[in-house]
Amino acid sequence: DGGITQSPKYLFRKEGQNVTLSCEQNLNHDAMYWYRQDPGQGLRLIYYSQIVNDFQKGDIAEGYSVSREKKESFPLTVTSAQKNPTAFYLCASISRQGSTEAFFGQGTRLTVV
Amino acid sequence: GENVEQHPSTLSVQEGDSAVIKCTYSDSASNYFPWYKQELGKRPQLIIDIRSNVGEKKDQRIAVTLNKTAKHFSLHITETQPEDSAVYFCAAMPQGDSWGKLQFGAGTQVVVTP
Numbered sequence: 001d002g003g004i005t006q007s008p009k010y011l012f013r014k015e016g017q018n019v020t021l022s023c024e025q026n027l028n029h030d031a032m033y034w035y036r037q038d039p040g041q042g043l044r045l046i047y048y049s050q051i052v053n054d055f056q057k058g059d060i061a062e063g064y065s066v067s068r069e070k071k072e073s074f075p076l077t078v079t080s081a082q083k084n085p086t087a088f089y090l091c092a093s094i095s096r097q098g099s100t101e102a103f104f105g106q107g108t109r110l111t112v113v
Numbered sequence: 114g115e116n117v118e119q120h121p122s123t124l125s126v127q128e129g130d131s132a133v134i135k136c137t138y139s140d141s142a143s144n145y146f147p148w149y150k151q152e153l154g155k156r157p158q159l160i161i162d163i164r165s166n167v168g169e170k171k172d173q174r175i176a177v178t179l180n181k182t183a184k185h186f187s188l189h190i191t192e193t194q195p196e197d198s199a200v201y202f203c204a205a206m207p208q209g210d211s212w213g214k215l216q217f218g219a220g221t222q223v224v225v226t227p
Contacts, residue, residue: 045215050212090156092215096212102147104156105156
């Protein structure tokens with residue numbers, strides 16, 4: 001399945017709570033990404049990381065935080081500051097060497113209840 | 114930063130006809146332009162890509178063209194089949210310091226009717 005795994009597949013959160021989405025890859029890819037997908041709005045970039053211990057904000061970073069302590073892992077925390085967190089979240093990774101194809105995880109559907 | 118615009122948002126075609134999706138980008142540093150297909154309930158998958166040193170690339174029924182001067186690129190699907198029904202995303206990625214910032218368009222819902 002492309003070697004990139006997101007968990008869980010479905011997640012429910014109460015308003016006011018932080019929640020962390022997991023993304024792990026065993027492809028030895030350099031860059032990792034988090035996208036948010038809402039109907040009719042495509043894939044909007046939340047954060048991306050080109051190397052370990054470094055990450056950059058995307059277009060909609062407010063209310064989210066990330067870390068990149070290991071090359072294989074790029075967890076996303078949805079904080080209580082994110083005003084409309086219910087969405088489908090996709091993680092992806094790319095290698096800097098050779099093919100630049102982005103491999104996506106299966107996604108996590110987050111619902112705030 | 115890079116901004117990718119994609120048109121149309123929806124496209125209905127008769128089976129056997131051609132489909133064309135167009136994208137524009139804003140960052141002249143972008144040099145990699147992939148296209149992804151996302152079927153319902155599945156993850157996006159790469160179908161074709163092009164780099165800025167070529168103007169056209171083909172793979173069976175799909176082709177991509179790139180006009181660097183005008184900063185636009187297009188996906189062409191010929192002889193469409195029902196299994197081509199999906200959402201298609203274009204994307205752009207720059208080189209240099211912003212390498213890795215992969216920006217997507219808003220997507221095109223393609224419906225192929227038999």
